[in-house]
Amino acid sequence: MSNKRTLKISNILIYKIIFSSSLLSAAYGEENKSNKILDLKPLTRKEKIKDRQEKTSNESNLTMGLSKTGWEIKTNDGYWRLTIGGFEQGGGQINFNTGNASDPAIKNGAAPRRTRIRLDGVLYRDFGYKFEYDFVRTVNQLAIANITESWVSYTHLDPVTFKIGQIKEPLTLISSTSDRYLEFIERPLFANAFIENPNPYKLGISIDAHDTRWTTRAALQTQNTGLGIGIFEDTRYQVGGRITGLPIYYNSTQLLHLGISGSSTWVRNRVNPAGLLANPPLTYSSQPFGNVDRTPWTNTGPLTAGDRALENVIRLGAELSVVSGPFSFQGEYMQARLAGIGYSNADVLAGYYGTFSYFFTGESRAYDQKIGAFTRVEPKRDVGYGGWGAWEVAIRWDQLSMNTPHVHGGDTQMVEIGLNWHLNPHIKLMADYGYVVNEVAPETNPAIAKFNGLHPSILEFRAQVDF
Numbered sequence: 001m002s003n004k005r006t007l008k009i010s011n012i013l014i015y016k017i018i019f020s021s022s023l024l025s026a027a028y029g030e031e032n033k034s035n036k037i038l039d040l041k042p043l044t045r046k047e048k049i050k051d052r053q054e055k056t057s058n059e060s061n062l063t064m065g066l067s068k069t070g071w072e073i074k075t076n077d078g079y080w081r082l083t084i085g086g087f088e089q090g091g092g093q094i095n096f097n098t099g100n101a102s103d104p105a106i107k108n109g110a111a112p113r114r115t116r117i118r119l120d121g122v123l124y125r126d127f128g129y130k131f132e133y134d135f136v137r138t139v140n141q142l143a144i145a146n147i148t149e150s151w152v153s154y155t156h157l158d159p160v161t162f163k164i165g166q167i168k169e170p171l172t173l174i175s176s177t178s179d180r181y182l183e184f185i186e187r188p189l190f191a192n193a194f195i196e197n198p199n200p201y202k203l204g205i206s207i208d209a210h211d212t213r214w215t216t217r218a219a220l221q222t223q224n225t226g227l228g229i230g231i232f233e234d235t236r237y238q239v240g241g242r243i244t245g246l247p248i249y250y251n252s253t254q255l256l257h258l259g260i261s262g263s264s265t266w267v268r269n270r271v272n273p274a275g276l277l278a279n280p281p282l283t284y285s286s287q288p289f290g291n292v293d294r295t296p297w298t299n300t301g302p303l304t305a306g307d308r309a310l311e312n313v314i315r316l317g318a319e320l321s322v323v324s325g326p327f328s329f330q331g332e333y334m335q336a337r338l339a340g341i342g343y344s345n346a347d348v349l350a351g352y353y354g355t356f357s358y359f360f361t362g363e364s365r366a367y368d369q370k371i372g373a374f375t376r377v378e379p380k381r382d383v384g385y386g387g388w389g390a391w392e393v394a395i396r397w398d399q400l401s402m403n404t405p406h407v408h409g410g411d412t413q414m415v416e417i418g419l420n421w422h423l424n425p426h427i428k429l430m431a432d433y434g435y436v437v438n439e440v441a442p443e444t445n446p447a448i449a450k451f452n453g454l455h456p457s458i459l460e461f462r463a464q465v466d467f
Contacts, residue, residue: 068376068425070118070467081122087180087466089113091430093292096457105454109292112136113462114179116148126156148201159370161208169200170217170242171261172332173319174353176373181366183330183357183392184418185291185432185462189400190334190351193286193298194315202238214245215372223268238265244319244372253364257321259372265313267340269304277304282313284336284349286400288412289434291460297439297451298402300349300409308342308406321374323367326359343406351400363390363422382424390422408442410451430462 064073070085092110114137120130132149151165169175174187175195187196204221218241240263248256272278281304285296303310317334331354338347357365361380368375381387396416402409416434423429434457441452 066467069120074122078122079125083120084118085120085467086115086117087464088115089179089462089464091185091291091460091462093290093461094459095293096459097455105451106288106290106295106456106458107293111292113291126154128153128155128161159210163206163208164204166201166203167206167219167221169195169202169221169263170206170219170240171195171200171263171315172242172317172334173244173257173259173321173330173373174332175200176242176371178373178375180428180464180466181374181376183355183394183420184396184416185430185460186287186289188332188351188353188396188398189286189288189298189412189414190332190353193284193351193400193402194334194336194349197285197296198282204237210370210372212246212369213249214243215370216243217241223265236266236268238263240264240315242372246369252367253323253325255323255367257319257323257367257372259319260317261319262314262316265315267304267310267312269309269311277302281305282310284402284409286412288436288439288456289398289414289416289432289458289460291462297436297441297448298400298410298412299445299448300402300407301445301447303338303407304340306342309340310338310343311340313338323365325364326362328355328357328365330355330357338404338407347404347406349402349404349407349409351398353396353398355394355396357392357394359390359392361388361391363392376425377422378425379422384424389424390420392418392420392422394418394420403440403442408445410442410445410448411438411440412436413438426466428462428464430460430464432458432460434458434460 061076062073063076064071066072067083070083072081072083074081090110090112094108095106115135116132118130118132120128122128129152130149132147134146134148137146137148147166149166149168151163151167153161153163155161172191172195174191186192202221204219206217206219208217209215218239220237220239223236223238240261242259242261244257244259246255246257267282268279270278281302283300283302285299287294288297314337315334316337317332319332321330322328331352333350333352335348335350338349363377363380366375366377377390377392379387379390381389383389394417396418398414398416399412401411403411414434414436416432418430418432421429436455439451439454441448443449443452
């Protein structure tokens with residue numbers, strides 16, 4: 001009897017344990033379910049960043065190493081990227097037949113041309129940035145150190161990109177091509193006069209778009225930060241744009257490039273209480289292919305002076321380039337129309353150039369469809385790895401005319417021959433020979449009158465390393 005009673009009590013206890021366990025399991029399941037529901041709520045930005053950082057750490061998603069554009073640190077999903085890059089250009093100049101031996105028109109010498117450090121990358125996938133500083137830079141014939149580009153971009157609407165900051169003007173093929181990828185040591189005369197010497201890097205906003213066969217870019221910028229003009233200091237502005245197309249494009253080595261660009265600049269003329277110009281006046285000038293001695297041979301002088309006041313400049317440019325394997329041609333024309341007090345419709349400054357080039361080692365100029373300009377040349381076989389690198393020869397005719405009814409800036413005609421040795425994609429040696437075919441410097445402009453009739457020969461060299 002007692003055994004039956006004991007068995008009954010044991011069964012009751014077992015049933016109670018099972019029932020209690022079921023209740024606990026159900027309760028825990030409901031709590032877990034509730035937690036899962038809570039986990040579905042949207043994460044905050046900080047929580048997303050922390051979650052991504054944890055995943056990056058756990059999955060070894062971070063990679064670093066040397067890329068084509070510099071030392072790169074990035075996440076494999078493209079969420080973040082930081083690239084550190086830069087380049088160094090240095091060279092020398094030897095001149096012949098430059099006039100008076102005791103006071104030569106152009107001086108010999110050697111000097112660094114550009115020394116730049118660059119940071120660029122991606123933040124949160126949709127934002128880009130770039131900061132570049134040049135330790136040796138020339139603006140208005142003065143060697144200075146300052147920022148070239150400094151901007152932030154929004155790329156979520158790819159292929160449309162918005163930028164804000166200090167950005168380069170959207171003008172011409174030769175200006176849109178990086179200093180690292182030029183065929184000659186110096187840009188042609190009109191590019192120096194109308195774009196580079198006045199300073200092409202200006203504060204503003206821009207919008208870019210591209211496809212496989214075209215690019216377009218427009219910008220609203222301040223008149224010229226190179227003239228010491230601050231954004232809130234009675235600033236004047238300019239609007240500009242560039243459109244390019246590839247009417248013929250078989251591949252990256254068989255193409256026809258066409259483009260147009262232009263800008264309208266409202267010039268700042270602030271007069272002090274004494275009636276004198278308070279800000280530096282706009283001046284257009286260019287040196288004859290100089291790498292070290294950058295003394296201008298064409299020089300308008302101040303375009304606001306005496307009874308003349310420059311109020312507006314309209315620059316218009318046309319560009320054409322043909323690439324057929326190792327052969328290429330590139331030519332451009334640009335004019336600057338001056339308007340204001342004391343100027344007329346006949347006051348048009350203009351220049352053009354034409355360049356033929358050929359790679360006798362079989363390479364081809366490299367074209368970037370996103371920016372409508374040329375980029376890095378990669379030898380078929382690098383020096384030291386079974387090859388002699390890439391060898392390129394080029395010849396250019398170059399002309400700039402800045403003599404008008406009210407401007408006596410001079411005319412220069414030049415021919416240049418260049419030899420480029422690309423040891424590998426990041427090291428290039430250059431040797432150029434230039435000859436001033438004709439120089440017409442009016443006696444009414446004493447700054448350049450002494451160059452009238454001179455025909456100097458200029459031999460230049462450059463060594464370049466970029467990473």
